[in-house]
Amino acid sequence: MIEADYGAPLDVHRATVLPEWIDWNGHMNVGFYVVAFDKATDTLCNQFGVSWEYTREKIGMTFVIEAHVTYDREVKEGDPLRITTQLLDHDGKRVHYIHAMYHATEGYLAATNELMLMNIDYATRRSAPWPEWAMPRIEKMAEAHRHLPRPPQAGRLIGIKRK
Amino acid sequence: MSVILPYEMPALVTTAPLDVHRSTVLPEWVDWNGHMNLAFYVTAFDQASGAFMRNMGLGRRYVDGRHGMTFVLETHVTYDREMKGGAPMRFTTQLLDRDAKRVHLFHEMYHADEGYLAATNETIVMNIDFASRKSAPWPKQAAERLEAVWTAHQHLPRPAKAGRVMGLPKKSSDRATPVAQS
Numbered sequence A: 001m002i003e004a005d006y007g008a009p010l011d012v013h014r015a016t017v018l019p020e021w022i023d024w025n026g027h028m029n030v031g032f033y034v035v036a037f038d039k040a041t042d043t044l045c046n047q048f049g050v051s052w053e054y055t056r057e058k059i060g061m062t063f064v065i066e067a068h069v070t071y072d073r074e075v076k077e078g079d080p081l082r083i084t085t086q087l088l089d090h091d092g093k094r095v096h097y098i099h100a101m102y103h104a105t106e107g108y109l110a111a112t113n114e115l116m117l118m119n120i121d122y123a124t125r126r127s128a129p130w131p132e133w134a135m136p137r138i139e140k141m142a143e144a145h146r147h148l149p150r151p152p153q154a155g156r157l158i159g160i161k162r163k
Numbered sequence B: 001m002s003v004i005l006p007y008e009m010p011a012l013v014t015t016a017p018l019d020v021h022r023s024t025v026l027p028e029w030v031d032w033n034g035h036m037n038l039a040f041y042v043t044a045f046d047q048a049s050g051a052f053m054r055n056m057g058l059g060r061r062y063v064d065g066r067h068g069m070t071f072v073l074e075t076h077v078t079y080d081r082e083m084k085g086g087a088p089m090r091f092t093t094q095l096l097d098r099d100a101k102r103v104h105l106f107h108e109m110y111h112a113d114e115g116y117l118a119a120t121n122e123t124i125v126m127n128i129d130f131a132s133r134k135s136a137p138w139p140k141q142a143a144e145r146l147e148a149v150w151t152a153h154q155h156l157p158r159p160a161k162a163g164r165v166m167g168l169p170k171k172s173s174d175r176a177t178p179v180a181q182s
Helices: A030-048 A052-056 A134-145 B038-055 B060-064 B140-153
Strands: A010-016 A060-071 A080-090 A094-103 A109-121 B022-024 B068-079 B088-098 B102-111 B117-129
Touching: A010 A030, A030 A052, A030 A060, A030 A080, A030 A094, A030 A109, A030 A134, A030 B038, A052 A060, A060 B038, A080 A134, B022 B038, B038 B068, B038 B088, B038 B102, B038 B117, B060 B068, B088 B140
Parallel strands: none
Antiparallel strands: A010 A080, A060 A109, A060 B068, A080 A094, A094 A109, B022 B088, B068 B117, B088 B102, B102 B117
16 A cells, blocks of 8 residues: 555646547547546545555445536647645545646646545445545545635536526 | 538437437446446537537537537536446437527436436537637527427426535434424
8 A cells, every 4th residue: 555645635646638538629528538537536546545456356446426527628639637636525435526637737727527436345336434444544634635725616516607 | 690500400309308319338438347437428428418419400510611619618427327338328318508609408328228327417518619719609500409409398397416516415413403393
């Protein structure tokens, strides 16, 4: 298990927009923003010790049960991405958090992704409490993130705003 | 000024909800958990939005002819049941709202054989001018077709999963104290 990073927000995930993520509009396709964000979720889960090895060893899995994406600016093939992660809430088997994706060199916000992640028992594929090694790490990160301002994109309701 | 499209429009479908898009979970959409990865639900729903746009007359010819594009501004997904590789999908689409350059759509994804609801997707799609890549009013024919679809959809009941705000469920101790029964 890696030593967890308790920076607030978590700011370790980096990526690059791959050619196969580009659609006929010449920018990263909506689905691949979520692919990129899901890899940042792997980085988050790795801090808690519930990432790839957790599933490979048939101990457990983590499933996203709800997701909200705001698409703020386009990114193009080869663009470098920086993704930060802020915990918003958690309980015995869920974590609620939000990722922010930035263009890593130009600095602008490209998108946000708010997610609800649930721990899953490998055998039953049903929800289950976080394993004992993960819970203290989640608590410690939540404490480190507690004083961060709540991002305006968190808790959004979708609709057409009228003047 | 709205654009007038130079190509022929397809036959308009005004069924409410729109129930035309069908697809299959591709093998490359399956992740290490052995089910369709969350991102590819968004891809699959985006194709259902594409079907809605084709019905408005804004299909591939719209982009290839450099008339315009449509961009998703925001999207909200509920993941209700797992889908495995090869599973057949049926999508329904309800128009919840619209204005001069945006539509607010609600998709439902069903397992086409077993019938269960797999996921929902609420999304805002905006019309974009091809040259400036900035928002622009719907082309004339698309706006007319959108009004015909709106007439058919506006009285559908609002789906229970539309308009969700994400958060952990409140514990019973957080709820307002119930009125005491005597």
